[in-house]
Amino acid sequence: MKRTSRDIRTANRYEVLRQIIAESPTSRQELAAATGLSLATVATLVGELLDLRMITEVGFEDSAGGRPRGLVAVNASGGALIGVDIAETYVHVELFDLALNVLARADEDMRPGESRPEQVVGHVATAVGSVVAQAGVEAARVLGVGVSVPGQVDRDTGVAEYAPNWDWHDVPLLDLLAEQIAYPLYLDNPLRACAVAELWFGAARGRGDAVVVNLGTGVGAGLALGGGLHRGVSNSAGEWGHTTLVLDGRLCHCGNHGCVETYVGAPGIMQNLRELSPQSPLLHPGDQTATIDALARAIGADDPVALKVVRDTARYLGAGISDLINLLNPEVVVLSSWVAARLGEPLLGEVRRAVARHALRRPLAATEIVLSPIPTDPVSLGAATFALEGALQSAGQRQGTTKRTTLARSRTAPPS
Numbered sequence: 001m002k003r004t005s006r007d008i009r010t011a012n013r014y015e016v017l018r019q020i021i022a023e024s025p026t027s028r029q030e031l032a033a034a035t036g037l038s039l040a041t042v043a044t045l046v047g048e049l050l051d052l053r054m055i056t057e058v059g060f061e062d063s064a065g066g067r068p069r070g071l072v073a074v075n076a077s078g079g080a081l082i083g084v085d086i087a088e089t090y091v092h093v094e095l096f097d098l099a100l101n102v103l104a105r106a107d108e109d110m111r112p113g114e115s116r117p118e119q120v121v122g123h124v125a126t127a128v129g130s131v132v133a134q135a136g137v138e139a140a141r142v143l144g145v146g147v148s149v150p151g152q153v154d155r156d157t158g159v160a161e162y163a164p165n166w167d168w169h170d171v172p173l174l175d176l177l178a179e180q181i182a183y184p185l186y187l188d189n190p191l192r193a194c195a196v197a198e199l200w201f202g203a204a205r206g207r208g209d210a211v212v213v214n215l216g217t218g219v220g221a222g223l224a225l226g227g228g229l230h231r232g233v234s235n236s237a238g239e240w241g242h243t244t245l246v247l248d249g250r251l252c253h254c255g256n257h258g259c260v261e262t263y264v265g266a267p268g269i270m271q272n273l274r275e276l277s278p279q280s281p282l283l284h285p286g287d288q289t290a291t292i293d294a295l296a297r298a299i300g301a302d303d304p305v306a307l308k309v310v311r312d313t314a315r316y317l318g319a320g321i322s323d324l325i326n327l328l329n330p331e332v333v334v335l336s337s338w339v340a341a342r343l344g345e346p347l348l349g350e351v352r353r354a355v356a357r358h359a360l361r362r363p364l365a366a367t368e369i370v371l372s373p374i375p376t377d378p379v380s381l382g383a384a385t386f387a388l389e390g391a392l393q394s395a396g397q398r399q400g401t402t403k404r405t406t407l408a409r410s411r412t413a414p415p416s
């Protein structure tokens with residue numbers, strides 16, 4: 001795919017804004033150092049962001065001997081962004097200011113079997129309406145809604161191409177949402193969303209190569225390689241959940257047998273429990289959330305069955321994560337999403353032990369395995385950054401080839 005000068009310019013503008021959001025207040029000199037862009041390019045991009053009222057001038061700092069440096073900061077009230085996390089069992093929506101502080105949250109539970117596109121769209125529309133009302137922001141200030149939906153998505157057409165857990169094929173999700181939601185909409189999936197969230201605010205910040213293991217109903221690996229998001233040629237990189245862990249193993253929704261997901265996704269963990277103790281009171285048939293919650297509480301009480309289930313799950317996870325470590329040699333592996341958050345430290349400890357048995361020693365020594373440190377829902381946060389990226393892109397298209405014609409050169413160094 002050919003990148004036009006406008007694409008590069010939009011990417012550079014996004015990168016500068018990202019640095020300002022991460023480190024406000026900051027100077028043009030610091031931004032140039034952090035992004036690898038020239039000072040002249042940064043000055044131009046900062047000027048554009050000031051025009052868009054996404055950032056503001058906030059005074060000066062002394063520079064030893066030289067002229068005082070002008071400082072800029074993100075203009076938190078310059079707009080609102082909405083992040084939508086559609087999962088198999090819930091819809092979670094957050095509204096953020098431009099500094100990506102959460103201003104409002106809304107949740108909708110989805111009952112088992114409630115997975116028709118129009119049902120899901122109804123929940124999303126309700127929750128989006130709720131966060132806008134709670135935060136009391138004017139509709140005109142909402143810059144966009146980023147939507148994360150499980151499975152493979154086409155970002156350009158807004159089509160959910162394939163969601164195995166719902167048996168969705170080519171659902172025009174963005175068009176369906178646009179019938180009920182008046183804001184600009186941007187679609188991607190939770191692997192991308194949680195990887196961006198870690199890159200901006202979490203354990204992958206300032207790191208070159210990171211793998212974000214997303215443990216929910218479905219399972220996958222968000223990849224941040226070379227300091228940026230790795231999408232692959234058709235935006236489906238990271239479908240690690242559908243790599244084969246056990247030959248002729250459990251049947252997966254994708255049609256194959258023995259996929260990673262069938263052993264470590266929430267339904268897979270339920271199956272691990274069922275095989276160990278079919279009559280266990282921890283088992284809530286048909287209700288993954290209740291079962292994982294019961295397991296988490298039982299671990300806290302040192303229940304031997306619960307501890308064994310976590311160890312068994314971690315054995316599968318450890319083998320799968322070792323593959324990722326051997327393949328990608330990442331600096332950090334982050335365990336993210338609701339199952340990882342609920343099972344927490346006990347799962348992390350068992351995973352570290354299991355990985356140590358499988359991964360090669362050199363890449364293992366260079367890798368840290370951690371739980372996501374992001375205090376809010378990483379998928380909503382990441383989805384909101386997609387809306388921010390989209391808003392900058394459409395602002396760039398509106399501006400077109402107006403007064404500022406300096407071409408931004410492409411980034412030569414990853415951001416720190």
Ligand SMILES: [Zn+2]
Nearest residue numbers: 242252254259
């Ligand atoms: Zn599969």
